[in-house]
Amino acid sequence: MSFSTVLVANRGEIARRIFRTCRRLGYGTVAVYSDADRAAPFVREADRAYYIGESPASSSYLSGDRILEAATQMGADAIHPGYGFLSENSDFAQSVVDAGLVFIGPTAASMQVMGDKAQARQFMSKAGVLVTPGYDGLAQSNEILEAEAIKIGLPVMVKAAAGGGGKGMSIVHDASSLEDAIEQARRLAQNAFGSDRLIIEKYIESPRHLEVQVLGDQHGGCACV
Numbered sequence: 001m002s003f004s005t006v007l008v009a010n011r012g013e014i015a016r017r018i019f020r021t022c023r024r025l026g027y028g029t030v031a032v033y034s035d036a037d038r039a040a041p042f043v044r045e046a047d048r049a050y051y052i053g054e055s056p057a058s059s060s061y062l063s064g065d066r067i068l069e070a071a072t073q074m075g076a077d078a079i080h081p082g083y084g085f086l087s088e089n090s091d092f093a094q095s096v097v098d099a100g101l102v103f104i105g106p107t108a109a110s111m112q113v114m115g116d117k118a119q120a121r122q123f124m125s126k127a128g129v130l131v132t133p134g135y136d137g138l139a140q141s142n143e144i145l146e147a148e149a150i151k152i153g154l155p156v157m158v159k160a161a162a163g164g165g166g167k168g169m170s171i172v173h174d175a176s177s178l179e180d181a182i183e184q185a186r187r188l189a190q191n192a193f194g195s196d197r198l199i200i201e202k203y204i205e206s207p208r209h210l211e212v213q214v215l216g217d218q219h220g221g222c223a224c225v
Contacts, residue, residue, distance in 0.1 A: 001102050001218075003027070003077040003078035003101075003102045004027060004028060004077060005027060005028035005029070005030060005047075005074070005075060005076045005077055005078065006018070006022050006027050006028070006029055006030070006076060006078045006079070006080050006104065007029075007030040007031075007032065007050075007067070007070060007071045007074060007076035007078070007079050007080070008029065008030070008031060008032070008046070008079075008080050008081075008082060009032060009061065009067045009079055009080065009081045009082065009085065009086055010061065010080075010081060010082030010083075010084070010085055010087075011032075011033065011034075011037055011040065011042060011061060012037075012040065012042060013042075014082040014083060014084075015031060015042040015046075015082060016041065016042045016045060018080050018082060019031075019042065019045050019046055027078075028047050028048075028076075029045075029046040029047045029048075030046055030047065030048050030049070030050060030070065030071070030074040030076045031043050031045070031046035031048070031049040031050070032049070032050050032051075032052045032060075032061070032066075032067060032070050033049055033050075033051060033052065033060075034051075034052060034053055034054060034055050034056075034057075034059070034060035034061065035053075035054050035055045035060075036055035038051075048074050050070035050073060050074050052066040052067065052069075052070055053066055057085065061085045061086070062085055062086065064086060064089070064091070064092040064095055067079065067086065067092075068095065068096070068099055068101075071099070071101060072099075076101070077101055077102060078101060078102035078103075078104055079096050079101055079102070079103055079104065080104040080105070081093075081103075081104075081105055087105060088111055088115065089111075090108040090109075090111035090112045090115065091108070093105065093106070093107065093108040093111060094108035115162070116161055116162055117136070117159060117160075117161045117162075117199050118136035118137075118161040118197065118199050119161075121134065121136045121199065122136060132201045132202050132204065133152050133153075133201070133202040134152060134156075134199060134200050134201035134202060135148035135149075135151075135152065135199060135200040135201075136161070136199045140196075140197060140198065142179055142182055142183070145158075145178075145182050145198060145200060146175075146178045146179065146182070148200050149172065149175075149178055149200050150175060150178075152200060152201075152202050153202065154172060154173060154174065154175065154203075155171055155172060155173045155202075155203040155205065156171075156172050156200050156201060156202055156203050157169060157170070157171055157172075157200070157201045157202075157203045158170050158171075158172060158178075158181045158182055158185045158198060158200060159185070159198060159199050159200070159201060160185060160188065160189030160192070160193060160195070160196075160197070160198060161189075161195065161197040161198060161199050162189065162193035162194070162195040162197065163189070163192055163193035167188055167189070167192040167193070168185045168186075168188040168189035168192060168193070168198070169185065170184065170185055171203050172203075182198065185198055186198065212224050212225070213225050
């Protein structure tokens with residue numbers, strides 16, 4: 001689907017970088033701003049700007065309805081979420097598409113799969129990608145999780161299946177600590193993400209972090225860096 005004008009649903013340097021790329025590629029740009037950003041450089045650098053609410057992000061940059069209203073009012077036919085805010089919100093991504101606009105980012109279905117660690121592990125395994133030994137099943141009793149942890153081999157990581165940022169995550173070196181770690185992870189996961197589902201993974205004690213960015217488009221093109 002083609003488009004000509006991109007609304008950036010973000011602020012600050014994130015928005016400025018996207019605007020620069022849009023200008024280089026010949027796309028029109030729309031900024032959205034809250035009370036806190038009325039005089040911010042990114043607002044001036046866009047072709048047009050639209051006020052979306054008060055300073056708290058919950059009243060502005062996290063309001064999908066206001067972002068869509070801005071796109072409609074400004075004639076934008078694509079929305080780029082930047083990162084943070086609504087960039088990983090599958091409901092927002094789907095609402096953009098349902099409104100007949102282009103969402104510049106992953107599909108809502110991809111977000112739903114990758115936003116859940118258990119589903120992500122299963123999806124990657126089916127695709128032939130090697131994953132860390134672990135347990136991501138639906139059976140979630142303490143007894144099953146403890147047994148799976150022992151089967152995997154200590155030390156293990158107890159993780160919340162939902163969310164991120166390290167919440168609901170702990171390292172367990174000793175079998176006697178498993179029950180407490182599981183209970184604590186459940187509480188943290190429920191409070192932070194509204195789901196107490198857990199996964200267990202083998203803890204790699206001396207890891208080397210390698211990260212690969214994979215980009216694909218709707219035309220079959222794919223690149224990884």
